[in-house]
Amino acid sequence: MYPIIELGPLNLGSGALLLVIAVFIGHTQFERIAHKRGGDELEQRARRCAPFALLGAAIGARLWYGLFNWDMYGQSPGLFLALRLGDLAWPGALIGGALAGYAYLRVRRMAGATAPLADAAALALPPAQAVAALGLLLSGEAPGAPTDVPWALPLFGVPRHPVPLYYLLAALVTWGILVWFAPRVTRPGSLAMLYLALQGSVMLLLEALRVDSLVTVGGIRAAQVVGLAMLLIALWQKRAQMERAL
Amino acid sequence: MAMLRGIVARDAHDMQAMAEEIRSLLMTFSRRMWDLLLVATLLAGSAFIWTTRVVPGAPATAPAPEPAATQPAPLVGHPAPEFTLSAIDGSQVALDDLRGQVVLINLWATWCPPCRAEMPAIQQAYERFRDQGFVVLAVNQQEDAARVVAYMNEQRLTFPALLDSDALVGAAYQVRVLPSSFFLDRRGVIRAVYRGPMSRGMIEGTIEQLIAETP
Secondary structure, three states: OOOEEEEOOEEEEHHHHHHHHHHHHHHHHHHHHHHHHHHHHHHHHHHHHHHHHHHHHHHHHHHHHHHHOHHHHOOOHHHHHOOOOOOOOHHHHHHHHHHHHHHHHHHOOOHHHHHHHHHHHHHHHHHHHHHHHHHHHHHOOOOEOEOOOOOOEEEOOEEEOOHHHHHHHHHHHHHHHHHHHOOOOOOOOHHHHHHHHHHHHHHHHHHHHEOOOOEOHHHOEHHHHHHHHHHHHHHHHHHHHHHHHO | OHHHHHHHHHHHHHHHHHHHHHHHHHHHHHHHHHHHHHHHHHHHHHHHHHHOOOOOOOOOOOEOOOOOOOOOOOOOOOEOOOOEEEEOOOOEEEHHHHOOOEEEEEEEOOOOHHHHHHHHHHHHHHHHHHHHOEEEEEEEEOOOHHHHHHHHHHOOOOOOEEEEOOOHHHHHOOOOOOOEEEEEOOOOEEEEEEEOOOOHHHHHHHHHHHHHOEO
16 A cells, blocks of 8 residues: 655655546547547537536535535535545546536537547546556555455455455456447447446446445445446447347 | 239238348347346346445454564554653543553644545544544644644544644654554554545544454
């Protein structure tokens, strides 16, 4: 665990630093891929849409974390605005970013660009997630359940599932699958649906290994519910698409 | 000739009907397959979510590992350096007196934004675990008692705040970064050191583990 990176007189939080790098990578990749897949016009739209999607992601991530830590955030609502990069939750970021991006495109009467931009986002997100996962590993976030597996890493004094490493691996595999499919699918929105299915599966499966899950009634892990919903939406879309093709 | 045309027309009609029938069959099959897949995913996913839900309960108790060293030092595995400081209520608090409890020594200052940011999570952990033998010592670095009292009251923080007016404890714990946090097990051995802000998961994960240990 290396929560602090010392650069001369500066002490930077490794998790926060890598999160900022991840956002930068995701953002630049999003515009670059939009250009590659849809020329200058799509790149322009990506450039205009990205700040809103990022803002939506930040708000969603903090709201999600705050609402599931209501005992703490309810007492100090100022925490919702605190500059604290640890208190962010990925499901909230994904939902907030997608909603804000879609709302912007609708308001600006560019709803037709939703599917191609969602495809570009699907290709841009996995490398950003891989870097963010590395940040989780360095800062000791997303601790896993204690285990005896040979690849366990010590954290809080006991060997645990290295959940951030699993996230890293999952992001790289997701990236590989999407890059392989990218030139092979023509229908706009297909890559986004594939990403939704893969990401949903990852959230459903890996969340089970975490010991810091945000939970809802009956101890149900909120991220798993979102993951399953994402997987079902992707399958439902695929079913509708197959039906139309026949 | 007319008969031949009739046969061809009938055949073409038959072919068309057959194609329509195959299309309809494929569609039914495909729709059924997808419905089945959706229902199976929903059921299997829900069952997985239910079986992996968070069940309240204490983590398994395990014996605490032997200390790595006997010499006091601000390092994991070493006994924590001793100190006695004045609390903001005027009482004297000695670390030695807290043997048998899990202790979080948090070195902080009111001017330090990441220190302020983690205080609510520390307060929550204190409220949650204090009955199980958990103590927080918030060792303030060289600030006025009045300023520290005002901050603690304003933020409704109820754990003991100590005044390290000469930064002697800061020096003994080799503090280069604020906040710096040291988690001590029941024997007074440092088991985790975090330099920089901690998340709620990190704080509570460490405490849960140390509380579950038998000394």
